[in-house]
Amino acid sequence: MDASSSPQLDRLAGPRRGSALTIDVDGEPIPCFAGETIAVAILTVRSWISQDAVRRRGLYCGIGVCFECVVAVEGVPGIRACITLVHEGMFVQTRLDAEIDA
Amino acid sequence: MPDLLIVGAGPAGLSATNKAGQLGLDCVVVDENTSAGGQYYRQPPVAWANDRPSDRLLRGRAKIERATAAATFRLGCAVYGIDAEHRIWLDQDGSVERVEPACVLLATGAYDRPVAFPGWTLPGVMSAGSAQALIKSQQVRPGARAVVAGSGPFLYVVALELLHAGVHVIEVIEAATVRSALPFLPDSMRYPARLAELVGYALPLLRAGVRIRRGAMISSAGGDQRLEEVRVRPVRSGANDPPLERVIDADLLCVGYGFAASTELAQLAGCTLAWDRGLQQNVPAYDEWQATSADGVFVAGEASGLGGAPVAECEGELAAIGVARHLGRISDAGAQRMAEPIRSRLRRLRRFASLLPRLFPAPPELAELARPETIVCRCQNVTFERALEAVTHAGATTLNEVKTTTRCGMGWCQGRICGGLLPSLLAQRAGTGFDPASGFTARNPVRPVQVSSLAAIGRVEPSDHGGPGPDHP
Amino acid sequence: MDTLSKSAPACDPGQRLTADVVVIGAGIIGASCAFALARAGLAVHLVERDAPARGTSGACEGNLVLWDRPTSADLHLAMWSHQRWAELAVELPAQTGIDIEYDRKGSLMIVRDEGDVAAAQVKCAWLAAEGVPLEWLDQAGVHAAEPDLAPDIALAVHFPADAQIEPRLATAALVSAARGLGARIHNHEAVLSIESSEAATMVQTVRHRITASWVVVAAGVWTPDVLRMLGVDLQVSARKGQIAIVAGAPIKVHHKVMEASYMTTVANDETELQVAAVVEATRAGSILMGSSRLLTHPNDRRVDLEVVNRIVAKGVSLFPGLASGKVVRSYAGVRPLSPDHSPIIGPLPMAPRVVLATGHEGGGVMMGAATGDLVACLIAGRAAPVPFEPYLPSRFFSH
Numbered sequence: 001m002d003a004s005s006s007p008q009l010d011r012l013a014g015p016r017r018g019s020a021l022t023i024d025v026d027g028e029p030i031p032c033f034a035g036e037t038i039a040v041a042i043l044t045v046r047s048w049i050s051q052d053a054v055r056r057r058g059l060y061c062g063i064g065v066c067f068e069c070v071v072a073v074e075g076v077p078g079i080r081a082c083i084t085l086v087h088e089g090m091f092v093q094t095r096l097d098a099e100i101d102a
Numbered sequence: 103m104p105d106l107l108i109v110g111a112g113p114a115g116l117s118a119t120n121k122a123g124q125l126g127l128d129c130v131v132v133d134e135n136t137s138a139g140g141q142y143y144r145q146p147p148v149a150w151a152n153d154r155p156s157d158r159l160l161r162g163r164a165k166i167e168r169a170t171a172a173a174t175f176r177l178g179c180a181v182y183g184i185d186a187e188h189r190i191w192l193d194q195d196g197s198v199e200r201v202e203p204a205c206v207l208l209a210t211g212a213y214d215r216p217v218a219f220p221g222w223t224l225p226g227v228m229s230a231g232s233a234q235a236l237i238k239s240q241q242v243r244p245g246a247r248a249v250v251a252g253s254g255p256f257l258y259v260v261a262l263e264l265l266h267a268g269v270h271v272i273e274v275i276e277a278a279t280v281r282s283a284l285p286f287l288p289d290s291m292r293y294p295a296r297l298a299e300l301v302g303y304a305l306p307l308l309r310a311g312v313r314i315r316r317g318a319m320i321s322s323a324g325g326d327q328r329l330e331e332v333r334v335r336p337v338r339s340g341a342n343d344p345p346l347e348r349v350i351d352a353d354l355l356c357v358g359y360g361f362a363a364s365t366e367l368a369q370l371a372g373c374t375l376a377w378d379r380g381l382q383q384n385v386p387a388y389d390e391w392q393a394t395s396a397d398g399v400f401v402a403g404e405a406s407g408l409g410g411a412p413v414a415e416c417e418g419e420l421a422a423i424g425v426a427r428h429l430g431r432i433s434d435a436g437a438q439r440m441a442e443p444i445r446s447r448l449r450r451l452r453r454f455a456s457l458l459p460r461l462f463p464a465p466p467e468l469a470e471l472a473r474p475e476t477i478v479c480r481c482q483n484v485t486f487e488r489a490l491e492a493v494t495h496a497g498a499t500t501l502n503e504v505k506t507t508t509r510c511g512m513g514w515c516q517g518r519i520c521g522g523l524l525p526s527l528l529a530q531r532a533g534t535g536f537d538p539a540s541g542f543t544a545r546n547p548v549r550p551v552q553v554s555s556l557a558a559i560g561r562v563e564p565s566d567h568g569g570p571g572p573d574h575p
Numbered sequence: 576m577d578t579l580s581k582s583a584p585a586c587d588p589g590q591r592l593t594a595d596v597v598v599i600g601a602g603i604i605g606a607s608c609a610f611a612l613a614r615a616g617l618a619v620h621l622v623e624r625d626a627p628a629r630g631t632s633g634a635c636e637g638n639l640v641l642w643d644r645p646t647s648a649d650l651h652l653a654m655w656s657h658q659r660w661a662e663l664a665v666e667l668p669a670q671t672g673i674d675i676e677y678d679r680k681g682s683l684m685i686v687r688d689e690g691d692v693a694a695a696q697v698k699c700a701w702l703a704a705e706g707v708p709l710e711w712l713d714q715a716g717v718h719a720a721e722p723d724l725a726p727d728i729a730l731a732v733h734f735p736a737d738a739q740i741e742p743r744l745a746t747a748a749l750v751s752a753a754r755g756l757g758a759r760i761h762n763h764e765a766v767l768s769i770e771s772s773e774a775a776t777m778v779q780t781v782r783h784r785i786t787a788s789w790v791v792v793a794a795g796v797w798t799p800d801v802l803r804m805l806g807v808d809l810q811v812s813a814r815k816g817q818i819a820i821v822a823g824a825p826i827k828v829h830h831k832v833m834e835a836s837y838m839t840t841v842a843n844d845e846t847e848l849q850v851a852a853v854v855e856a857t858r859a860g861s862i863l864m865g866s867s868r869l870l871t872h873p874n875d876r877r878v879d880l881e882v883v884n885r886i887v888a889k890g891v892s893l894f895p896g897l898a899s900g901k902v903v904r905s906y907a908g909v910r911p912l913s914p915d916h917s918p919i920i921g922p923l924p925m926a927p928r929v930v931l932a933t934g935h936e937g938g939g940v941m942m943g944a945a946t947g948d949l950v951a952c953l954i955a956g957r958a959a960p961v962p963f964e965p966y967l968p969s970r971f972f973s974h
């Protein structure tokens with residue numbers, strides 16, 4: 001893994017998290033915990049959340065306002081990864097390319 | 103239908119709920135977050151055990167518990183629209199519903215004011231509030247090496263939280279200087295406790311070896327597909343003066359040059375707006391009961407002006423009293439009696455709050471940073487050059503005109519981000535009388551809503567318009 | 576910002592100006608008039624109380640579709656306009672640098688209900704006789720043309736010549752081109768009063784007093800307000816239409832796709848809400864869904880979210896794949912409707928130096944290019960490719 005893709009986030013050691021689960025991000029399994037947001041799950045394995053035709057996108061406002069972090073979940077586009085919680089087997093698509101450009 | 107629908111379960115909404123409960127109002131609270139608390143009382147997931155909860159977290163939790171007993175809470179539920187008749191549209195996980203409460207309280211809060219500089223769209227560059235939310239509710243370390251840039255006490259709060267989360271905070275880049283704050287210091291001295299609180303944030307940072315640079319600001323961010331370096335400059339160095347720039351290696355840049363109020367719902371409800379000096383934007387105007395110009399629509403908290411959590415809480419309580427009075431549940435005299443102590447507290451709090459933007463103003467030099475190729479509308483990847491051309495070539499003088507020819511503000515976020523940064527940016531850089539107070543006209547839906555959800559109810563022919571056209575399904 | 580024209584005299588900001596023509600309203604119609612008049616060599620002042628395309632022309636779609644035109648008068652103007660837009664699509668970008676996103680994508684009229692078949696046949700026979708190219712598509716043809724259409728759709732008419740532009744950009748380009756030809760643009764400058772005599776007219780705005788030989792009133796649904804300044808009563812009704820914009824739907828929409836019943840909603844005098852499905856993709860990748868019609872007042876641009884639901888339901892019935900997209904925005908505009916559904920273009924009988932250009936209802940973009948030319952022909956005293964008579968305001972004042 002090159003520097004540009006090493007994870008942005010680490011989980012803190014202190015708190016006891018929810019139960020372990022796995023989500024599917026573009027076909028890759030990503031382990032995470034109940035109560036975490038999609039953004040956190042993804043950013044603990046790489047440095048960006050999604051990618052459009054122009055650039056990689058991460059978190060910006062972090063509170064659901066800017067839609068920088070949108071992904072598709074179970075085929076539904078425009079889901080804000082920063083405020084949406086994961087669930088077991090959730091299918092997340094992060095290649096936006098031209099298609100989600102409103 | 104409820105007496106009162108409260109949008110936003112932050113400090114303002116929660117205080118309003120508790121007061122409304124005391125006054126016997128039938129109240130529904132809606133927040134798109136999956137937990138209550140708003141920004142100030144942001145909570146980790148309920149099920150996560152936490153051995154060392156902070157004092158603020160505990161206070162928030164107690165407040166939320168009380169409010170939950172006093173009203174119906176709908177979390178993870180967005181208000182996506184409001185029309186001029188004050189019909190309110192909710193979207194809960196794709197299930198859409200219309201409510202018509204007697205009154206509405208808009209306690210929709212604020213978000214970090216966006217600033218466009220080269221590299222601000224790189225992953226790793228985020229708002230200060232974003233880093234804070236990651237730590238507080240998700241209990242993660244948002245990066246390894248951080249620079250915190252902006253202006254005001256919130257910077258130090260966030261820097262301290264980063265430090266506690268194990269982030270190496272390299273520098274805090276503060277735009278204000280002691281000299282720029284000097285004229286306001288005498289006034290500030292009247293609030294020793296609040297000043298002590300500010301110092302209380304800075305001391306541990308200094309002790310931990312965090313450099314605090316005053317009179318400096320962000321210049322640009324760089325890196326290959328993610329943040330690798332941050333460039334900072336003195337605020338007053340003249341535009342793009344490379345010799346004065348410093349480069350700091352970092353993988354996290356937290357930016358906090360103040361806040362912008364979330365006012366779309368108020369605009370759509372037809373509330374009269376007024377210019378807010380502290381926020382540098384139009385916000386809903388309100389009276390001594392927090393009532394707006396729109397009948398039955400109230401506002402409280404950061405959605406209607408700067409103030410911080412204590413102000414938001416007082417305003418929330420006042421609004422609840424105002425609603426009860428408006429609905430005739432309490433007498434005017436009774437309402438006045440209840441309101442008086444809250445108002446006197448508010449007056450003092452607001453006086454201090456109004457000092458903050460003067461002590462820590464967002465420097466106008468921020469408008470020097472965007473380069474022609476810098477993206478200003480993140481949703482649509484519109485560059486500064488294109489937005490500027492709309493003004494300099496096509497003669498646009500308002501933000502709506504810029505939208506007409508550039509598609510700024512037409513993406514997923516509905517213009518909250520570019521709408522927050524373009525007015526001052528264009529006014530300063532275009533130099534042709536662009537109106538810095540102009541904004542985008544708010545549009546329903548204020549949150550994107552799934553087509554299938556709308557189609558499901560749209561298919562049922564409403565009985566009140568049985569259009570006799572040939573279009574029966 | 577405002578470029579002083581070569582031909583228009585320099586202004587003393589104190590206020591008196593003279594011109595050959597004052598055009599009131601910078602929607603697509605006023606912008607087209609200003610451009611055509613400036614090109615005819617006249618000194619033009621375009622006066623707009625807001626900014627270009629901030630009225631109905633900024634709250635519409637940009638279809639250049641012939642088959643929904645309700646009358647022959649409309650159709651003839653539209654056919655001429657069709658040709659003009661194709662030319663302007665090349666000229667305007669060259670002159671102004673603004674791409675108006677012209678796309679000759681063709682349109683599809685979806686004939687779904689038994690009841691619509693006969694009406695569509697009658698309409699198509701008429702269109703074909705008028706020289707509009709069209710072809711009937713069977714089930715296989717329909718789905719070859721639009722693979723994402725609902726599978727049960729078995730009949731449609733394809734109009735290969737129909738096109739689309741971006742109306743805001745087109746308005747901006749026309750204004751910019753007019754300015755380049757010497758026209759003077761007054762934005763944020765409302766007209767307060769008009770005086771008209773045999774020889775000249777005087778337009779008083781919030782900032783200037785402009786004396787001109789002619790005044791063109793292209794104030795859309797607000798035209799009656801402007802005419803009242805002259806003591807003239809003329810009905811132009813306001814028909815509100817809403818649009819819902821969808822992002823993220825995993826489908827492709829190649830043509831402009833409309834239900835056949837759309838033409839009925841255009842042509843009738845219904846006052847209650849009518850909804851007919853209209854679906855199109857924009858170059859930016861989003862999908863626009865219309866359409867609704869509801870008689871209202873000129874300043875009613877409020878979005879009714881119930882109507883959005885109905886529009887969306889109709890759109891999904893054509894393209895089921897839209898269901899997984901999201902509505903990111905909606906807006907409403909008010910179409911200027913004349914009493915007989917045809918545009919009103921020409922001098923007022925009681926004030927012949929005041930020329931109207933309005934009443935295009937749902938076809939102002941379509942007919943906009945030719946409307947400007949027609950007005951320029953009228954004022955310059957030249958013949959036009961279509962007769963003037965069907966559009967003249969005098970038809971409403973004959974008795």
Ligand SMILES: Cc1cc2nc3c(=O)[nH]c(=O)nc-3n(C[C@H](O)[C@H](O)[C@H](O)COP(=O)(O)OP(=O)(O)OC[C@H]3O[C@@H](n4cnc5c(N)ncnc54)[C@H](O)[C@@H]3O)c2cc1C
Pocket residue numbers: 063109110111112113114115132133134135139140141142143179180181182209210211212213214230231232234235259361364402403404405409410411412414548549
């Ligand atoms: C990211 C961030 C972090 C902050 N941290 C601090 C801090 O640590 N200390 C401090 O003193 N101040 C902080 N502030 C300032 C803060 O805004 C106020 O102190 C306080 O939270 C304001 O309270 P409020 O109730 O007005 O709004 P908020 O606390 O912002 O609450 C508003 C709520 O409304 C909800 N909402 C908004 N629109 C909708 C909608 N359409 N549908 C459904 N729900 C909606 C939001 O989800 C949110 O929960 C922060 C601000 C931000 C933006």
Ligand SMILES: Cc1cc2nc3c(=O)[nH]c(=O)nc-3n(C[C@H](O)[C@H](O)[C@H](O)COP(=O)(O)OP(=O)(O)OC[C@H]3O[C@@H](n4cnc5c(N)ncnc54)[C@H](O)[C@@H]3O)c2cc1C
Pocket residue numbers: 599600601602603604605622623624625626627628629630631632633634635636637638639764765766767793794795796797798801815816817818865907908909910911932933934935936937938939940941942
């Ligand atoms: C939802 C919808 C979809 C549509 N789709 C299509 C389509 O696909 N194809 C098509 O051909 N047509 C379409 N139309 C119709 C088209 O939008 C209109 O016919 C056209 O925009 C009318 O243009 P206009 O210039 O006459 O009016 P406007 O654009 O409204 O311009 C009138 C201008 O006059 C100005 N004005 C008014 N009073 C004054 C005053 N006193 N002083 C100065 N200025 C003044 C106003 O500010 C305004 O800018 C649609 C309409 C709607 C609502």
Ligand code: FES
Pocket residue numbers: 058059060061062063064065066067068069070080081082083
């Ligand atoms: S980061 Fe702004 S909405 Fe998620």
